[in-house]
Amino acid sequence: MHESILRQQVEDAYKMGAALNIVGGDSKSWYGREVAGEPLHVDGNTGIISYEPTELVITARAGTKLSELTAALDEQRQRLPFDPPCFGESATLGGTVSCGFSGPRRPYAGSCRDFVLGCRMINGKGEVLSFGGQVMKNVAGFDVSRLMAGSLGTLGLLLEVSLKVLPHRQAEQTLVVEADFAEAVTMMNHWAGTPLPVTAMAADGELVYFRICGTHSSVKKSAAQIGGTIYVDGLNLWKDIREHQLPFFNDGRPLWRLSLPSDAAHAALADAVMSDKTDWFIGWGGAQRWLKSDLPAEQIFALAKRAGGHAALFRGGDRSAEVFSALPEAQMLLHKRLKEAFDPKGIFNPGRMYRGL
Amino acid sequence: MTWVKKKQLIENLAEILPTSSILSTEEELKPYECDGLSVYRQVPALVVLPETVQQVQEILKLCFAESVEVVARGAGTGLSGGAMPLENAVVLSLAKFNHILQINELGRTAVVEPGVRNLAISQAVDHLGLYYAPDPSSQIACTIGGNVAENSGGVHCLKYGLTVHNVLGLKMLSMEGELIELGGAALDAEGYDLLALMHGSEGLLGVIVEITVKLLPKPELAQVVMAAFDDVEKAGQAVADIIAAGIVPAGLEMMDHLAIRAAEAFVHAGYPTGAQAIILCEIDGTTEGVGDYIVAVEQVLNQAGATELRISGNEAERLQLWAGRKAAFPAVGRLAPDYYCMDGTIPKAALPSVLRQITQWSKEYELPVANVFHAGDGNMHPLILYDANKAGELERTEEFGARILELCVQSGGSITGEHGVGIEKLDSMCLQFGAMELQHFFAVKNAFDPAGLLNPGKAVPSLHRCAELGRMHVHNGELPHPELERF
Numbered sequence: 001m002h003e004s005i006l007r008q009q010v011e012d013a014y015k016m017g018a019a020l021n022i023v024g025g026d027s028k029s030w031y032g033r034e035v036a037g038e039p040l041h042v043d044g045n046t047g048i049i050s051y052e053p054t055e056l057v058i059t060a061r062a063g064t065k066l067s068e069l070t071a072a073l074d075e076q077r078q079r080l081p082f083d084p085p086c087f088g089e090s091a092t093l094g095g096t097v098s099c100g101f102s103g104p105r106r107p108y109a110g111s112c113r114d115f116v117l118g119c120r121m122i123n124g125k126g127e128v129l130s131f132g133g134q135v136m137k138n139v140a141g142f143d144v145s146r147l148m149a150g151s152l153g154t155l156g157l158l159l160e161v162s163l164k165v166l167p168h169r170q171a172e173q174t175l176v177v178e179a180d181f182a183e184a185v186t187m188m189n190h191w192a193g194t195p196l197p198v199t200a201m202a203a204d205g206e207l208v209y210f211r212i213c214g215t216h217s218s219v220k221k222s223a224a225q226i227g228g229t230i231y232v233d234g235l236n237l238w239k240d241i242r243e244h245q246l247p248f249f250n251d252g253r254p255l256w257r258l259s260l261p262s263d264a265a266h267a268a269l270a271d272a273v274m275s276d277k278t279d280w281f282i283g284w285g286g287a288q289r290w291l292k293s294d295l296p297a298e299q300i301f302a303l304a305k306r307a308g309g310h311a312a313l314f315r316g317g318d319r320s321a322e323v324f325s326a327l328p329e330a331q332m333l334l335h336k337r338l339k340e341a342f343d344p345k346g347i348f349n350p351g352r353m354y355r356g357l
Numbered sequence: 358m359t360w361v362k363k364k365q366l367i368e369n370l371a372e373i374l375p376t377s378s379i380l381s382t383e384e385e386l387k388p389y390e391c392d393g394l395s396v397y398r399q400v401p402a403l404v405v406l407p408e409t410v411q412q413v414q415e416i417l418k419l420c421f422a423e424s425v426e427v428v429a430r431g432a433g434t435g436l437s438g439g440a441m442p443l444e445n446a447v448v449l450s451l452a453k454f455n456h457i458l459q460i461n462e463l464g465r466t467a468v469v470e471p472g473v474r475n476l477a478i479s480q481a482v483d484h485l486g487l488y489y490a491p492d493p494s495s496q497i498a499c500t501i502g503g504n505v506a507e508n509s510g511g512v513h514c515l516k517y518g519l520t521v522h523n524v525l526g527l528k529m530l531s532m533e534g535e536l537i538e539l540g541g542a543a544l545d546a547e548g549y550d551l552l553a554l555m556h557g558s559e560g561l562l563g564v565i566v567e568i569t570v571k572l573l574p575k576p577e578l579a580q581v582v583m584a585a586f587d588d589v590e591k592a593g594q595a596v597a598d599i600i601a602a603g604i605v606p607a608g609l610e611m612m613d614h615l616a617i618r619a620a621e622a623f624v625h626a627g628y629p630t631g632a633q634a635i636i637l638c639e640i641d642g643t644t645e646g647v648g649d650y651i652v653a654v655e656q657v658l659n660q661a662g663a664t665e666l667r668i669s670g671n672e673a674e675r676l677q678l679w680a681g682r683k684a685a686f687p688a689v690g691r692l693a694p695d696y697y698c699m700d701g702t703i704p705k706a707a708l709p710s711v712l713r714q715i716t717q718w719s720k721e722y723e724l725p726v727a728n729v730f731h732a733g734d735g736n737m738h739p740l741i742l743y744d745a746n747k748a749g750e751l752e753r754t755e756e757f758g759a760r761i762l763e764l765c766v767q768s769g770g771s772i773t774g775e776h777g778v779g780i781e782k783l784d785s786m787c788l789q790f791g792a793m794e795l796q797h798f799f800a801v802k803n804a805f806d807p808a809g810l811l812n813p814g815k816a817v818p819s820l821h822r823c824a825e826l827g828r829m830h831v832h833n834g835e836l837p838h839p840e841l842e843r844f
């Protein structure tokens with residue numbers, strides 16, 4: 001029912017060549033570039049379509065609230081392995097997948113796109129398409145459903161998404177060890193290279209936080225090996241890191257996300273943007289570095305590139321300029337051709353990812 | 358390709374490559390006429406064996422300018438005809454790109470050339486306590502470039518994922534010879550996830566020339582449980598029970614009676630030959646964690662009605678229990694002159710009904726079937742035994758196989774879990790996707806290779822082909838593309 005309305009709206013917009021700004025739960029409208037366009041509300045398209053715990057697959061309409069999804073999984077002692085942040089009560093499945101967000105568990109379990117198995121979507125002409133499927137392994141046809149993850153709604157409107165899910169841990173424990181950023185990066189990479197079941201690591205410049213998950217006996221043994229002290233309220237700590245609720249994130253300066261090789265030396269980064277006006281927080285065992293800084297965007301993009309990764313202006317700052325690291329020309333050409341293939345008149349979220357895309 | 362054009366092409370190629378790297382005679386070309394699916398054969402116009410990225414770049418530019426089709430080739434172990442040559446094509450072998458370029462111990466990554474064999478990566482980092490997780494049974498031979506192009510899996514992908522989950526970045530060349538870098542050593546990249554799109558693209562979107570893979574720490578311990586069942590359906594239920602108990606085994610495999618007997622005769626893994634099915638369930642991790650889960654797995658399997666359980670007591674026993682499974686294809690290959698390996702996936706719940714139907718058809722077609730499954734992720738490998746020298750038997754086998762794939766789609770699964778579509782499953786693609794989806798696949802192809810010169814005709818069937826088969830899907834009661842002629 002809701003689907004046919006959405007389809008009609010897209011068809012109409014296609015006919016008129018009118019831009020649409022796809023809005024799910026409106027919890028992440030601050031992410032990406034500013035979009036001009038008529039809001040298209042997709043949060044009415046809700047409901048879990050199928051969920052068979054022994055298949056480890058869940059399929060839901062894209063407007064389904066993330067909280068509803070996790071509650072349903074929780075009941076069966078299962079979870080979304082990529083541990084997505086919500087950034088608000090109203091977060092939807094579609095918005096989460098379109099942003100491609102993953103939480104602290106990401107380096108050890110996999111990313112949002114890793115768990116996308118299939119999707120149904122509406123393309124820029126109002127046609128309904130179905131890619132991938134509801135089974136864990138499927139290499140028939142190009143993997144368009146994974147391409148949709150992180151595409152910020154610029155290629156199509158997600159109607160349904162199928163995700164692989166996994167069982168909950170039996171036990172978990174969080175430990176803290178004193179370390180500055182440089183020591184923390186070495187330490188986190190070291191432990192990630194051992195067989196210990198570490199499932200999250202972060203550092204704030206004074207402490208490194210480790211989370212271990214597994215059976216009770218393996219958690220106990222691993223904790224003894226890592227040492228440090230037990231952090232009592234680990235559950236909330238990781239939630240706060242994931243949801244950006246730590247005091248670090250509560251700040252007026254633009255927040256940058258630098259996605260880097262996990263072992264990128266921190267001193268080189270910090271020195272390059274040395275000023276009283278910068279602060280760091282390291283997540284993903286070194287692979288995700290949060291930077292609060294008023295420095296010019298160009299400088300931060302260049303910094304990330306030198307360190308072997310890329311940067312995104314995550315929150316705040318000038319959203320009329322580019323907010324993601326620039327694409328090399330040959331790649332931009334591929335992006336434009338793909339955009340053209342799925343959304344020939346460029347009606348979906350124009351410019352949300354890059355100007356002109 | 359005309360003789361004149363071929364001669365000209367060889368001359369032009371000789372400016373890029375030493376002549377010893379250009380193969381053009383019948384005897385030289387013959388070994389390249391097929392991949393692992395040998396029923397489809399085609400001798401190409403030429404084979405080239407470049408060894409630098411610049412050479413590949415120049416070859417592609419030349420072929421682009423001359424409108425010559427290019428088929429990339431790794432080790433040629435593919436099972437769907439993906440690397441099968443085309444009559445007028447140049448086969449671009451990446452066999453000489455067999456160097457590991459960089460190993461980063463702290464960051465747990467390796468940068469490798471596409472022709473590096475899958476197993477060679479794990480061997481090269483073994484002394485660091487690391488390994489590369491995806492382990493297709495062909496891992497001693499298949500290349501990492503081929504693995505990316507097929508998005509290959511293995512017996513450990515239930516826990517560790519497919520190739521797409523273990524590759525961080527790659528460098529590829531477009532048909533125009535443009536170098537494109539996707540991802541790198543970071544966990545994600547800016548823009549669309551073209552890295553994901555390249556996985557399983559079967560050589561249609563670009564030629565992969567360098568790959569950055571993720572390395573994992575070797576688990577402290579791995580132990581495998583072998584459980585025997587007197588009934589295949591009970592074994593299928595046991596697989597679901599293990600998952601329901603909240604256990605994620607590193608590998609969860611199943612073999613049926615015929616496969617067990619063949620494997621046992623071939624490698625003497627110690628499988629009970631009287632069993633109707635066996636399950637191999639591997640648990641890995643810390644010593645403590647493995648201990649806990651093995652107890653849990655034992656309990657589940659006993660409750661599910663296992664008639665016999667065996668747990669590996671050491672590494673030698675573990676490898677022995679796996680040996681039978683890993684050698685299942687060649688073992689079954691000894692039972693008949695030929696076998697045809699299917700690769701459909703289904704929801705696990707559909708396993709009993711699908712197996713029953715396959716048994717039924719096996720009788721009707723008078724073709725025995727041995728079943729080997731990646732049971733944990735619903736990927737089946739029915740192996741149909743036949744004799745290509747008997748008139749009509751290959752055709753019957755292919756018809757039987759196509760029906761199995763159709764059944765997989767009807768059961769909510771897919772026609773291929775890891776072997777790819779290639780040339781083999783083009784018709785079955787018409788069952789799984791509608792015209793609209795196929796059109797978008799072509800649009801993706803067109804975005805990367807507008808001239809349509811990279812491995813054309815593979816992986817995605819033309820709408821005409823599907824229409825001819827009468828297998829065009831009808832969306833919402835409308836026949837798509839009424840403008841297209843139908844046969």
Ligand SMILES: Cc1cc2nc3c(=O)[nH]c(=O)nc-3n(C[C@H](O)[C@H](O)[C@H](O)COP(=O)(O)OP(=O)(O)OC[C@H]3O[C@@H](n4cnc5c(N)ncnc54)[C@H](O)[C@@H]3O)c2cc1C
Pocket residue numbers: 392393428429430431432433434435436438439440451471492493494495498499500501502503504505506507508509510511512559560561563564565566686687775776812
């Ligand atoms: C006995 C046996 C067991 C097998 N077991 C498994 C298994 O457990 N799991 C599994 O997934 N597969 C399995 N396979 C299938 C096969 O080994 C895989 O598909 C493998 O990834 C193919 O690698 P290759 O190097 O042989 O590629 P090829 O067969 O040479 O090529 C495969 C495809 O990749 C393309 N290609 C190759 N290299 C490149 C490149 N550098 N750039 C762009 N395109 C390229 C080719 O054009 C072709 O389309 C098995 C095969 C055999 C024979």
